[in-house]
Amino acid sequence: MFIFERVFLFMRVISLVPSITETLFDLGLTTDEIVGRTKFCIHPKELVDNVEIIGGTKNLNIEKIKSLKPDLIIANKEENIKEQVEELMIDYKVLLTNIETLEDNYYLIKQLGNLLGKEDRAQLFNLKTYEAFDFPKAEKRLKVAYLIWKNPYMTVGGDTFISRILEELGFENLFKNEKRYPEIQLEDLKEADLIFLSSEPFPFKEKHIEEIQEVCKNQKIKIVDGEAFSWYGTHLAKCGEYYRVLSEDL
Known part of the structure; x- marks a missing residue:
């Protein structure tokens, strides 16, 4: 298992998950740093259009990924195929995420902020996420x-x-x-x-x-x-x- 240090070691990142691709851009990474994404990574459009497509979330083009020489690959337990992720783990640093709750989401953003040296932006988005759910709810749950x-x-x-x-x-x-x-x-x-x-x-x-x-x-x-x-x-x-x-x- 790789120990993840700060991202100044990671100059080339590939995201295998649409929502994580959006998150990386929101945290401040550029198209020079995000070098690969899936065909389902559609946000933010003006930026993802300039990033190489490495297949779909369930059918990764392993050879294309290798050709991009990534320093870090970010995958997800549910969205990606286990065997393909394990193959990539042999030669590359792979951060495998598993998001089931809002608490998991909080720690995902915090972890990425720490890895990328974007702690302040990560904290800001976590605060905004909390605020997004902070409104009066109906007394009876429909x-x-x-x-x-x-x-x-x-x-x-x-x-x-x-x-x-x-x-x-x-x-x-x-x-x-x-x-x-x-x-x-x-x-x-x-x-x-x-x-x-x-x-x-x-x-x-x-x-x-x-x-x-x-x-x-x-x-x-x-x-x-x-x-x-x-x-x-x-x-x-x-x-x-x-x-x-x-x-x-x-």
Whole structure:
């Protein structure tokens, strides 16, 4: 296992995770330092367009990564394939992250700030993240079914980051007793007060609301910004207004 020291040792960084790529740029790294990213790393657009693509999160181009001669690779336990990450660990310093809670997110940003010599910016984003969730919540927790996929319909269990964000926003995950991302039937949603259709990874649209409403006639159905619920790192700090408006609307 590598011991991670401050980033003046790391001049070339590759991010294998979209939300971490955004975080690295938010902390102040440049396109001279971030030399590789996945095709799903889309923020901030004006900067990521100038960074080499090394495949997708699940199908990394190992040879392309090697050609970029990285000093540090940042991966994630859930978003990347274990075997590919382990292959990279043989020859490179790999920081493997695992974010399940807001506390994990706090320590991720703090750790990256320490590694990169960006402690002040990291602390600022952690403070903004805290403020994003600091607004009055409804006294009664509404039960939410959060859908991430169609054909088959899939939701989120209680052991996911998305479920933790729902809780932080004052909702109750209808499927909190399930694990990871279970398949469900529309009939299973009838116990929910609200049904959230995520904008990603499946791009739910208004037409899908109509389809589901035919079965779930008594539930309020709303398309929500998937990034606001699943992108960890500094992205959460930018979602405070979205969270407040969503909560007030419901």
